[in-house]
Amino acid sequence: xxxxxxxxxxxxxxxxxxxxxxxxxxxxxxxxxxxxxxxxxxxxxxxxxxxxxxxxxxxxxxxxxxxxxxxxxxxxxxxxxxxxxxxxxxxxxxxxxxxxxxxxxxxxxxxxxxxxxxxxxxxxxxxxxxxxxxxxxxxxxxxxxxxxxxxxxxxxxxxxxxxxxxxxxxxxxxxxxxxxxxxxxxxxxxxxxxxxxxxxxxxxxxxxxxxxxxxxxxxxxxxxxxxxxxxxxxxxxxxxxxxxxxxxxxxxxxxxxxxxxxxxxxxxxxxxxxxxxxxxxxxxxxx
Ligand SMILES: [Ca+2]
Ligand SMILES: [Ca+2]
Numbered sequence: 001x002x003x004x005x006x007x008x009x010x011x012x013x014x015x016x017x018x019x020x021x022x023x024x025x026x027x028x029x030x031x032x033x034x035x036x037x038x039x040x041x042x043x044x045x046x047x048x049x050x051x052x053x054x055x056x057x058x059x060x061x062x063x064x065x066x067x068x069x070x071x072x073x074x075x076x077x078x079x080x081x082x083x084x085x086x087x088x089x090x091x092x093x094x095x096x097x098x099x100x101x102x103x104x105x106x107x108x109x110x111x112x113x114x115x116x117x118x119x120x121x122x123x124x125x126x127x128x129x130x131x132x133x134x135x136x137x138x139x140x141x142x143x144x145x146x147x148x149x150x151x152x153x154x155x156x157x158x159x160x161x162x163x164x165x166x167x168x169x170x171x172x173x174x175x176x177x178x179x180x181x182x183x184x185x186x187x188x189x190x191x192x193x194x195x196x197x198x199x200x201x202x203x204x205x206x207x208x209x210x211x212x213x214x215x216x217x218x219x220x221x222x223x224x225x226x227x228x229x230x231x232x233x234x235x236x237x238x239x240x241x242x243x244x245x246x247x248x249x250x251x252x253x254x255x256x257x258x259x260x261x262x263x264x265x266x267x268x269x270x271x272x273x274x275x276x277x278x279x280x281x282x283x284x285x286x287x
Pocket of ligand 1: 228229230231232233234235236239
C-alpha cells in the first residue's frame with residue numbers, strides 16, 4: 001500500500017467505496033472465466049457428436065451403396081469380358097501383321113541389301129585395283145626415269161671420258177711435237193756449237209761453248225761453282241758434260257768434252273780447277 005492509499009483511510013479497517021468496487025470486478029472476471037469454460041466444453045461435445053454422426057452417415061451410405069456398386073460391377077463385367085475377348089484376337093492379328101510386315105520388309109529388301117553389299121565390295125575391290133595399277137604405274141615410271149637418268153649419266157660419263165682421252169691425246173701430241181721441236185732445235189744448237197768449236201780451235205772453242213759470260217772473278221767463280229756439281233773444287237769430264245747438256249738441251253759430243261778438258265787442264269791432272277778455268281775463260285778472249 002502507498003502513502004496515497006493510506007491517505008484515503010483504506011488501512012484502517014473500514015471498507016472504502018473503491019474497495020467494494022474492486023471486489024465486484026473480481027467476481028465478474030470469475031463469472032466470465034466460468035462461462036468461457038462452459039462454451040469450450042459444449043463446443044467439444046458438439047464437435048465429437050458431429051464426427052460421430054458423420055461416421056455413422058458414411059457407414060450408412062457405404063452400406064446402402066455397396067449393393068448398387070456390386071450390381072453395376074456384376075452387370076458391366078460381361079461387357080468388359082466381352083470387350084477383352086473381342087479385342088484379344090485383334091491384338092494378336094495386329095502383332096502378327098506387324099511381325100509379317102517386318103519379315104516382308106526384310107525379305108523384300110534382302111536382294112537390294114545383297115546388291116548394296118556386293119556393289120560395295122566391288123567398289124572396294126575396284127578402288128584397290130585402281131590403287132595397285134596407279135602404284136605399279138608410278139613404280140614403272142620411276143624405274144624408267146631412274147634408268148633414263150642412269151643412261152644419261154653413263155652417256156655423259158662416256159662423253160667426258162672420251163673428251164678427256166681426246167684432250168689427253170691432243171696434249172700428248174702437242175707435248176710430243178714440242179719435244180720433237182725442242183730436240184730438233186737442241187740438235188741444231190749442238191751442231192752449231194760443235195762447228196764453231198772446230199773452227200775456233202780448243203781455247204776459243206772452250207769459251208764459245210759457254211757463250212758470252214761475265215769474266216770478272218765473281219762471275220767466273222759463280223759459273224765454276226755451277227759446273228762443279230759436287231762442290232769438290234775441281235771439274236770432272238762428267239760435270240762438264242752435264243753442264244753443257246743443260247745449256248744445249250742435248251748431249252754434246254764426247255770428243256768436244258775431251259778437247260775442252262785437255263785445253264783447260266794445264267797441270268794435266270785430268271781435272272779443271274778454278275784457276276785453270278779462269279785462265280782459259282779469259283785467254284785471248286774473242287768477243
Ligand atoms: Ca768437281
Ligand atoms: Ca788440272
